Amino acid sequence: MLEMNQIFKVFYEGTPDEKIALNKLNLSMKPGDFVTVIGSNGAGKSTLMNVISGKLTPDMGTVTIDGTNMTSLPEHKRAAKIGRVFQDPMAGTAPTMTIEENLALAYNRTKKRTLSFGVTKKRRDFYREKLEMLHLGLENRLQAKVGLLSGGERQALSLLMATFTDPKILLLDEHTAALDPARAELITNLTKEIVANLGLTTLMVTHNMQQALDLGNRLIMMDKGRIIFSANEEEKQELTVEKLLAEFQKIKGGGGLSDRALLS
């Protein structure tokens, strides 16, 4: 479903600040794979997400999604195949528009926008039915402006908007990091439920190791633009936070205290 081949991306090349964000990275995901990505700040996780979504174009390598080479396709053109939820709950929704209008925007991800109304009676029933899956009562507040919702509600809505049109790839970029523990758990459970129901191919970045272990069927650890550790389905079952940290320290070679603080 997703093939990333020898992806290389460097920032500020030729200056003292030069940073190799992705260093000949390879990643392959089968349909239905749910891969969690961990790694300290600056490991290249966000660049990885941005290269897949098309916000960034890699300097070398190819990105193939659903059999199509999309390496240099602009973001809005490949968005038909990609659903995305950001860390900032404000980033995934339009605050001055109503819940149903936001859903109408998301509905058009895979379809050409026309001059027909975005919210019709039939579509409203469809939106309501989808909102019921969130168990937040949002289905009764279709005409409420999204800016009035809480961070957790907005993030749940973002998750729904990114997924209800069946994307080929779902990108979750630390999408629970800005929420309090209770809301984070709610969104985590919703993620689990939605991804399982739709069988979505998902890539999730997280700083929360327990979450990385609880969710998904594969786990990768990144450092300095490379994948330094990878666990498949069976290996992942055996993993614990302690084992992961030990693994990380082994690869990094000592001096793990600051990284331990970063990762736990």
Add this chain to the structure above:
Amino acid sequence: MMTAMFGAVESGVIYAIMALGVYLSFRVLDFPDLTVDGSFVTGGAVASILIVNGTNPFLATFAALFAGFLAGCATGVLHTKGGINPLLSGILMMIALYSINLRIMGKPNVPLLAEETVLTKIEAWFASDWGILLFMLVLALIIKWITDLFLKTEVGLSLRAVGDNEGMVRSFSANTGWMKVLGLGLSNALVAFSGALVAQYNGFNDVGMGIGMIVIGLASVIIGEAVIGDSSIARATLAVLVGAVLYRIIVTLALRIEFLDTGDMKLITAIIVIIALILPKVLDKQKAAARKKKRLQQLGGDPVA
């Protein structure tokens, strides 16, 4: 006094169409578009030259719509493809249009007094002093209604989302660049259309009549929002129409003060906008302070200073 007021309402309704255009760029797209100062005259220039050369005035006014659309699209392309900052792309287009308008008109002022215009035609049809006001009111309301409907279509929704959260709408596969170009085109189409009507209303088109038009548009939008509110699209566009008429009434009243003359119009406009921008904030602050004081007294504490 009554005639002055009547005139104020009449021209207010015509300028309201321009203000709707400003609403589209300034509020919906969140793009302060100074092209307006130029495209307003472009509309008048295209219509008046066509009328002078014998084109049907309705057709000529309609042509202004397209001229304005092109001007707005040019600003949009400067910004999205050229990567020029929004304010600057508008200013550049405004200054470029000044020369283009002179080229279209051939001279700085095109008189229309001896010509048959949309306005003279309406006067002839209705044979009443209310004719122009009613016709323009219906026209403005129809344009408002079409705008409301458009902003609820799939394209209209993504246009609004571009002004609200650009990154988000791009992740839902909308081409935000072209959306901005389209939005600015539509905005300036309305502005030019209004310019064409104003030229015919005044009986001439002058190359300098667009100066400060953006500020008048902003004044209309802001005054309207303060009085009517903007809780929904239909309400916000209605607010713009009301705001445009209120602005004309305020200016007419201000000009009745002995000391002020017509040359002070721009100054008055600037002051109105400044007041309209600052006053709501001051009022909110005072209300909040009063509320706090009352609550603290209930709690039996001493407020800080």
